[in-house]
Amino acid sequence: MRWSQTFLPTMKETPADAEIPSHQLMLRAGLIRQLMAGAYTYLPLGLRALKKAEAIVREEMDAAGAIELLMPALQPIDLFERTGRKSAFGNVLINFNIRRGDRTVHLALGPTHEEVITDLIAKHVSSYRQLPLCLYQIQTKFRNEERPRFGVLRTSEFLMKDAYSFHTSLESLNETYQKMYRAYCRIFARCGLDYLPVEAESGPIGGDASHEFMIPAANGEDQIVFCKKTGYAANLERAETGRQTPAIAAPADAQPLQKVSTPNVGSIDAVCKFLKCSPQQMVKTLIYVADGKPVGVLLRGDHEANEGKIRRVLEAKDLQLADPSTIFQVTGAPVGFAGPVGLKCEFIADHDVPLVANAVTGANEEDMHLTGVNVVRDYALKTTYDLRNAAAGDPSPRGEGTLELVHGIEVGHVFKLGTKYSVSLDAVYDDEKEFRQPMIMGCYGIGVNRIIAGLAETRFDDNGLIWPLAVAPYSVLLCPLGVTDTETMELTERLYAELQANGVDVLLDDRDQRPGFKFKDADLIGIPLRVVIGGKGLKEGLIEVKWRSEAEAKKLPVDGIGPAILKLLADRRAEEAARVPG
RNA sequence: CGGGAUGUAGCUCAGCUUGGCUAGAGCGCCUGGUUUGGGACCAGGAAGUCGCAGGUUCGAAUCCUGUCAUCCCGACCA
Numbered sequence: 001m002r003w004s005q006t007f008l009p010t011m012k013e014t015p016a017d018a019e020i021p022s023h024q025l026m027l028r029a030g031l032i033r034q035l036m037a038g039a040y041t042y043l044p045l046g047l048r049a050l051k052k053a054e055a056i057v058r059e060e061m062d063a064a065g066a067i068e069l070l071m072p073a074l075q076p077i078d079l080f081e082r083t084g085r086k087s088a089f090g091n092v093l094i095n096f097n098i099r100r101g102d103r104t105v106h107l108a109l110g111p112t113h114e115e116v117i118t119d120l121i122a123k124h125v126s127s128y129r130q131l132p133l134c135l136y137q138i139q140t141k142f143r144n145e146e147r148p149r150f151g152v153l154r155t156s157e158f159l160m161k162d163a164y165s166f167h168t169s170l171e172s173l174n175e176t177y178q179k180m181y182r183a184y185c186r187i188f189a190r191c192g193l194d195y196l197p198v199e200a201e202s203g204p205i206g207g208d209a210s211h212e213f214m215i216p217a218a219n220g221e222d223q224i225v226f227c228k229k230t231g232y233a234a235n236l237e238r239a240e241t242g243r244q245t246p247a248i249a250a251p252a253d254a255q256p257l258q259k260v261s262t263p264n265v266g267s268i269d270a271v272c273k274f275l276k277c278s279p280q281q282m283v284k285t286l287i288y289v290a291d292g293k294p295v296g297v298l299l300r301g302d303h304e305a306n307e308g309k310i311r312r313v314l315e316a317k318d319l320q321l322a323d324p325s326t327i328f329q330v331t332g333a334p335v336g337f338a339g340p341v342g343l344k345c346e347f348i349a350d351h352d353v354p355l356v357a358n359a360v361t362g363a364n365e366e367d368m369h370l371t372g373v374n375v376v377r378d379y380a381l382k383t384t385y386d387l388r389n390a391a392a393g394d395p396s397p398r399g400e401g402t403l404e405l406v407h408g409i410e411v412g413h414v415f416k417l418g419t420k421y422s423v424s425l426d427a428v429y430d431d432e433k434e435f436r437q438p439m440i441m442g443c444y445g446i447g448v449n450r451i452i453a454g455l456a457e458t459r460f461d462d463n464g465l466i467w468p469l470a471v472a473p474y475s476v477l478l479c480p481l482g483v484t485d486t487e488t489m490e491l492t493e494r495l496y497a498e499l500q501a502n503g504v505d506v507l508l509d510d511r512d513q514r515p516g517f518k519f520k521d522a523d524l525i526g527i528p529l530r531v532v533i534g535g536k537g538l539k540e541g542l543i544e545v546k547w548r549s550e551a552e553a554k555k556l557p558v559d560g561i562g563p564a565i566l567k568l569l570a571d572r573r574a575e576e577a578a579r580v581p582g
Numbered sequence: 583c584g585g586g587a588u589g590u591a592g593c594u595c596a597g598c599u600u601g602g603c604u605a606g607a608g609c610g611c612c613u614g615g616u617u618u619g620g621g622a623c624c625a626g627g628a629a630g631u632c633g634c635a636g637g638u639u640c641g642a643a644u645c646c647u648g649u650c651a652u653c654c655c656g657a658c659c660a
Contacts (some may be wrong), residue, residue, distance in 0.1 A: 013594045037652065088660055112660075146583075146658055154659090203608055221659090242640060345640065380612095463620095480621065516620035523620090535619055544619095 001474070003509045006044050009033075010521050019410045020458035025149025025465050029525045031452075031473075038148025038156035045525065046452070048473035048505075050159065053136055055191050056264040056470065057161045064183040065176075066134040066163050071116045073140060074123035077106040079115035083424045094142045109142035112420050114443060117164045121439070122427035125407065128168045131429060131439065134176055138321040138448065139392075141343040150219060152453045153409060163444040166422075168431065173416060173440050180444045182581070184213055184412050189580040191451050192468025194458060198224050198409065199234035200415075201308065209416035213446075214408030224408045226391045229401030232392075234560055237308060239540065241403065242350040242395035245384045248375055253356035255372035257341075263367045266336020268301045271369060275360060278302075283359040283373065285338035285347070287327045289337075290316035293331050296347030298340055300356055303388040313348060313385045337362040338354040340379035379524035409457065417441040465526030466548050467573050472509040481534035488534040491558065495533070498562040504569065520563050529568065532563075 014338045018024040028034045031046030034081050042050055058068065077095055080086040086093060086108075095108035110116065113261045117135060125131065141160045151243055163180065166341045167173040188195035193215050200210040212235055213225050222434055225239035226232060234240070265326045271281055282301030288296055288310065297310055311319045330345040339361030354375040362369045373383055391551035392405040422428065422438040431437050453472070459466045469475055476499060476550070480492040494507065507527060509518050515535065522530050532544040532553075541560050545568065556564050 009592090011593065015593070016588085016595090019654075034652090085660060090658095092659070143659085147656095149654080249598095275593085415660095514618050514620090514621080514622065516618090518619045518621090519619075532619080537619090 001507050003507060003511050006507075008043070008045055008525070010524055012520075018151060018346060020153075020457065021460055022153065022219075022264060022453045023459055025524075026152060026453070026455050029465055031456075032152060034151075038154070040152055044535040045473045049452050049455075049467070049471055050448060052471045052473070053191055053448055054159070054381075055159075057187055057446055057448060057451075058140065058157075058184045058189045061136050061161065061163060062192070064134075065182075066136045066165075066178045066183075068497055069135050070137050070139060071110070071113050073110050073142065074455055075110050075116055076319060076554060077108050079119060079425070079426075080108055083115055083421060086458075091146070092143050094144045102532075110139075111141055111143045112160070112161055112443075112445070113137070113139075113439075114164065114417070115425065118250075118421040118427045118441070120368075121166055122422070122425055125166065125421060125439075126429055128431050131427075132167045132176060134163060134173045134180075136161060136411060137445075141334050148222070150453075152449050153219075153457075154221070156438075156448070160448075161446040161448060165442040166427070167440040167442070167443075168429065168437065169441060173442050177554060180414050180442070181211060184414060185581050187413065187446065190214060190576070191455065191471050192459070193411070193451065193454055194412065196224065196226065196233050198226070199238050199332045199410075200413065201235070201237050209333055209401040211414050212410050212439070213412035213414075215411055215450075215458060216406045216468060217409050217454065217457045218407055219457060220407035220409040222410050225403050226396065226406065227396035227401040227403050230396050230398035232396050232398045232401075232580055236389050236405070237306070239390040239391045239403070241351075241386055242397045242399060243386060244391040245351055248354045248373040248381050248384070252312050253357070254374045254377060256359045256433070257373060259363055259369045260339075260369055260371055261367060262369045265367070265369075266334075271360065272301075275369070275371070277360050281356065281360055283340065283353055283356055283361045285343065285362060286321055287330060287338055287345070287492045288321040288559070289322045289326060289529055290314045290319050294322055294326050294345045296330070296338065296340065296343050296345055297387060298347055298349035298353045298498070299388050300350065300352045300500055301360075303352065303391065306387060306389045309387050310348075313387065331362070331364040333362070333364055333366045333368075337366060339364055339373070341373060343379075348387065349381050349384050349455075350556045351384040352380060352388075353384060389429060394540075408491055409450060409454050410445065410447070410452055411446075412446045414444045415442065415547055417443050460526070463520070464524035467526045467528055469528045469569070470576055472505075472526070472528050474527050475503055476529045476531060477504045477520060477522050478506055478508045479511070479518055479530055479532045481518070481532060483510055483512050485534060490537060491538070492533050493563075495562055496507060499565065501521070502562075503565055504566070507532040528572070529565070533563065 008030045010030045014024045015027050018027055030041055030043055031038045034040050052430050093108055093111055097106050137192055139197050142157055145156045165176045196214045198214055199210045200212040225234055247343055260272055265271050268279050279301035284299050284301050286297045307319055327335055342364050351409040357374040360369055363371045390403050394403045396403055419438040422441055427439045428436050456465055478492055478496055480488050482488050486498045496506055496508050526548050528548050530546045537544045541558050542555040543558055544553045545556055
């Protein structure tokens with residue numbers, strides 16, 4: 001492609017609306033333009049990158065035995081009512097009425113396609129002989145994001161690869177799950193992403209039933225916990241800690257229990273400021289209602305409750321923070337003054353709670369707190385549990401190493417669904433003994449746009465983007481200096497034709513611009529290999545070849561430059577491929 | 583949905599506090615010339631319903647009210 005013929009609007013200045021690197025660079029490099037909040041046009045250059053990523057996804061899905069199809073984005077609302085997801089999605093589900101003659105038809109724009117595919121399979125698969133089956137599509141999804149943000153990372157319309165598998169047994173599901181997991185590793189590695197598979201919330205099946213694929217990035221919306229030493233990685237919701245129940249004993253230097261007045265001082269922050277203590281010295285008492293029964297949950301003041309863990313410890317189906325009247329009932333005080341001493345309901349404590357010596361807690365009395373609170377003497381604990389979100393510095397659950405906390409961008413998710421959709425949409429088959437069984441399902445998603453945004457977010461320098469060869473919109477940028485010089489242009493044209501004949505994606509910067517101008521644009525759009533023809537190099541019979549990812553250029557003789565470039569590309573491709581797991 | 587900020591030329595922004603000549607600058611764009619290895623220079627030029635609506639006023643980019651849009655923080659995210 002000739003630069004002068006395509007539509008590639010680059011920008012020297014950073015648009016004020018863009019804050020994070022990927023958004024700024026994708027705008028500046030002419031990859032995308034915003035239409036409205038959460039909706040972006042992919043310009044020719046951005047579309048090429050997106051298509052490259054899409055092709056890699058397609059290749060790996062095919063290789064893993066998934067079969068491609070294409071389902072409608074338009075879906076009848078009825079399907080979502082049958083699975084209960086109309087209300088589960090709520091406002092996120094874009095749906096509306098349209099008129100057809102004298103009828104009104106209620107439609108949704110697909111936020112994902114479990115319903116459609118399950119309905120399809122329910123209608124056409126009825127025997128165990130037809131299973132297992134794994135189908136996928138690459139298609140635009142619609143979700144009414146309450147708050148679209150971070151450019152292309154969180155939008156209301158996005159390209160997703162979604163795959164669904166159907167099985168007669170958990171073993172079969174696990175086999176496909178593993179295949180998908182491996183395919184995902186290969187996909188992200190091929191795309192040049194520094195990815196991390198993490199354990200995620202396991203949902204209906206439990207156990208090791210869900211993994212998210214994350215790109216560690218400062219601007220990622222998700223928090224992930226990982227341990228370098230043991231390789232343990234999980235999202236914050238799910239992450240366990242290796243902490244144990246400590247010795248439950250009062251400290252030697254126990255101070256006397258004292259009641260202090262803290263008028264209108266209810267929050268941890270406010271109490272700390274008022275009493276000049278730190279959150280680590282406090283024990284906070286959250287009152288939950290578990291299956292209708294109030295329960296106190298004790299945590300160190302600076303820690304965050306993890307409701308999943310609390311629910312599991314309590315073996316509760318339903319768990320909610322208590323309302324003010326319940327809190328008044330069990331504490332005798334308004335919200336903000338609960339504490340373990342004299343609490344009128346059962347309570348459980350996190351492992352770190354008994355370690356807080358001479359703690360500050362609520363006094364279960366309006367506008368009062370206690371200081372010098374110590375376990376055993378002032379309140380009793382039989383044991384402790386892991387009830388909070390993991391924090392940096394916690395021991396890894398694998399016995400050694402410590403946990404770190406990083407932000408990540410979720411690019412993929414594999415999930416064992418179980419029979420939720422097959423039951424509600426009647427996707428059943430007859431087994432060998434003619435028993436009717438619901439199909440066991442898995443689903444597997446990849447945010448294709450996020451592959452591109454994730455690369456832009458993690459691979460750049462002061463001058464612009466740095467594409468890996470595998471996803472770069474073009475592999476080579478030919479950069480003739482002096483487009484009016486006949487010798488330069490003849491050579492350039494010959495090389496352009498030669499590379500194209502060998503299947504190389506080439507962009508030819510044929511604009512009549514000064515060298516500096518062209519170099520700045522070249523760096524900004526980040527094409528992996530820049531080939532400079534003309535100027536002082538050409539006078540010596542040399543052509544300058546420079547990788548975007550490296551600082552130094554190589555000078556190669558004009559003779560044999562075509563094959564030399566092909567060799568460089570082949571070597572680089574091999575290098576990138578070497579990082580892909582088998 | 584709660585909190586905050588912003589809206590003036592394609593982009594970045596000034597002007598608004600304290601209303602007053604024809605609304606400005608840089609970049610980009612067009613014309614001509616000089617340049618040509620890291621976003622050149624000179625000369626000339628085009629480009630704006632000052633987000634929109636209403637109000638106050640002799641007079642509004644500027645003050646007031648409403649509204650829309652965008653961004654950020656938080657809540658939410660099968």
